[in-house]
Amino acid sequence: xxxxxxxxxxxxxxxxxxxxxxxTICENFLGNKKDPNYKELVSNLxxxxxxxxxxxxxxxxxxHNHLDFFPANLGAxxxxxxxxxxxxxxxxxxxxxxxxDPAMLGDFCWMLKRDNPQVKHKRRARAKLF
Numbered sequence: 001x002x003x004x005x006x007x008x009x010x011x012x013x014x015x016x017x018x019x020x021x022x023x024t025i026c027e028n029f030l031g032n033k034k035d036p037n038y039k040e041l042v043s044n045l046x047x048x049x050x051x052x053x054x055x056x057x058x059x060x061x062x063x064h065n066h067l068d069f070f071p072a073n074l075g076a077x078x079x080x081x082x083x084x085x086x087x088x089x090x091x092x093x094x095x096x097x098x099x100x101d102p103a104m105l106g107d108f109c110w111m112l113k114r115d116n117p118q119v120k121h122k123r124r125a126r127a128k129l130f
Contacts, residue, residue: 015052
């Protein structure tokens, strides 16, 4: 679909700009080598999506706010990590069932924080884990 020339002729200029920004992200950010100006590429993607007028999905919001957490070589990251991310996001989508709630992103971030086994908490759990 990225190389389909007929697909490009069916879009409006605003849709075409958003599509080109998405292709640029796929080629220069999500591949084996992260482009040095990746922050500019992501901001360009977000501004072109904003011109389209859709709501920002949780995945795009997470991409925008946590750019520094992505490794330099995304192609070397195991698929298990990506699958885990999608499972966590789908759990949140099931909990909110298509509703958008400002607390949704906060719930997701707290879920990530609680899911880290190396973090030492101030209180000890009274229940014994087996």
